[in-house]
Amino acid sequence: DTGVSQNPRHKITKRGQNVTFRCDPISEHNRLYWYRQTLGQGPEFLTYFQNEAQLEKSRLLSDRFSAERPKGSFSTLEIQRTEQGDSAMYLCASSAERGALSNEQFFGPGTRLTVL
Amino acid sequence: AQTVTQSQPEMSVQEAETVTLSCTYDTSESDYYLFWYKQPPSRQMILVIRQEAYKQQNATENRFSVNFQKAAKSFSLKISDSQLGDAAMYFCAYRVYNFNKFYFGSGTKLNVKP
Numbered sequence: 001d002t003g004v005s006q007n008p009r010h011k012i013t014k015r016g017q018n019v020t021f022r023c024d025p026i027s028e029h030n031r032l033y034w035y036r037q038t039l040g041q042g043p044e045f046l047t048y049f050q051n052e053a054q055l056e057k058s059r060l061l062s063d064r065f066s067a068e069r070p071k072g073s074f075s076t077l078e079i080q081r082t083e084q085g086d087s088a089m090y091l092c093a094s095s096a097e098r099g100a101l102s103n104e105q106f107f108g109p110g111t112r113l114t115v116l
Numbered sequence: 117a118q119t120v121t122q123s124q125p126e127m128s129v130q131e132a133e134t135v136t137l138s139c140t141y142d143t144s145e146s147d148y149y150l151f152w153y154k155q156p157p158s159r160q161m162i163l164v165i166r167q168e169a170y171k172q173q174n175a176t177e178n179r180f181s182v183n184f185q186k187a188a189k190s191f192s193l194k195i196s197d198s199q200l201g202d203a204a205m206y207f208c209a210y211r212v213y214n215f216n217k218f219y220f221g222s223g224t225k226l227n228v229k230p
Binding site for chain 1: 120122125153159160161162163166207209216217218219220221222223
């Protein structure tokens with residue numbers, strides 16, 4: 001499977017716990033994005049990487065959120081001291097920098113987080 | 117501020133008929149891209165169709181076509197010969213040229229009746 005993959009697909013945690021999600025983009029894509037999607041809403045941009053550099057962060061990304069892409073390949077999104085309001089689907093997407101498909105984002109299946 | 121508005125939370129269409137989903141956006145930019153994404157239940161989001169703002173010709177992809185009205189900042193999606201597999205959430209999205217941040221609308225749930 002050469003698409004974007006995300007793990008885990010589902011995560012249930014208790015309020016106050018830390019969680020970490022992983023995203024593996026399409027191998028030749030150097031751009032990687034994280035989004036949050038709540039029920040009945042469209043994806044909201046969280047952050048964007050080009051290779052290993054985090055070039056943009058949304059104001060939605062509070063201090064409890066941190067994202068990394070250490071080698072310019074996979075990325076992790078960590079949420080510390082989770083709150084019930086963090087419950088959402090976390091989507092990862094990747095895109096190529098150049099070429100005919102550089103405008104297209106390919107999405108992963110998402111990680112659904114439930115904070116009890 | 118960049119915003120994307122989808123005013124139809126839910127729509128229904130009879131199989132084989134045509135349906136149009138609406139999208140408006142607000143921007144002060146002149147160069148940008150517009151997209152329609154499809155998100156089937158419990159499945160990942162996929163691109164349906166893309167439009168470059170500098171192109172006057174409306175994009176088409178098989179049964180999917182758009183009506184792009186740049187002056188009105190309107191970008192509607194027409195689905196012809198609707199199929200049961202078209203049932204999904206449809207999201208309109210916008211991206212400024214040379215920037216990488218995408219803005220999505222709140223989505224329209226499309227039901228297809230057999």
